[in-house]
Structures are given as structure tokens and as C-alpha cells.
Amino acid sequence: MSKTLYVGNLPWATTDKDLADFFSGSAEVLASRVIIDRATGRSKGFGFVEVPEENADAVIAAMNGKELGGREIIVNEARPLNTTS
Numbered sequence: 001m002s003k004t005l006y007v008g009n010l011p012w013a014t015t016d017k018d019l020a021d022f023f024s025g026s027a028e029v030l031a032s033r034v035i036i037d038r039a040t041g042r043s044k045g046f047g048f049v050e051v052p053e054e055n056a057d058a059v060i061a062a063m064n065g066k067e068l069g070g071r072e073i074i075v076n077e078a079r080p081l082n083t084t085s
Contacts, residue, residue, distance in 0.1 A: 002030050003056035004078040008046045010034065011069030019047050026062045027055035048078055 007019065020032040034047035051059050056077065064075040 001053040002050050003053045005049045005051060005056065005060060006046065006074075006076055006078040007049055007063075008074035009071050010043065010045050010047055010073060011071050012043050012045065014043060014047070014069065016047070019049060022068055023049050023051070023059065023063065026059045027051045 010019070014034055016032050016034055019034055020029045023029050023032065029049055029051060031050040032047065035044045036042065037044050049059075060075050060077065063073065065072055066075075067073070
């Protein structure tokens, strides 16, 4: 099983690979993605990292507030989309 973590306040130039590389020192990164604005092709400043479920809490504790590219990132457990209207 895995858990998806939300990563906010990313520098605009951060790529999926940058995100995976940054988190790989804390846990195995199963997947990473930076969210891109479809209209502009630019990063929206946040993304997601998927890690093994047993490592998720430790990764959050270790990475929340760390500096990436001069910005203090926010890391917490991703919440599911609210699909009800």
C-alpha cells in the first residue's frame, strides 16, 4: 500500500524528477507529479509524492518546512477530491 502526500509552495521551476529526487532521501518515491496549468503550461506551485504507507508519517515530519529552491515547502497527507456537489 502507498500514501499520496500533498507538497505545496513549490518553486515554479520544480519538475516531477526534482520532486522525486528531493524526497528520495527520506523514503522510496513510488511516483511524483507537479501540477501544471493547462492554459499556461506553467507549474501551479504544488504537487504530489507517493510513498510507501508505512513511511508516510515519517516523511511528512521530516520534509514539512524544508527548503527547496529557496522556498519553505508544505507537506501533508493528500485529501481525496470531493466529487459530490
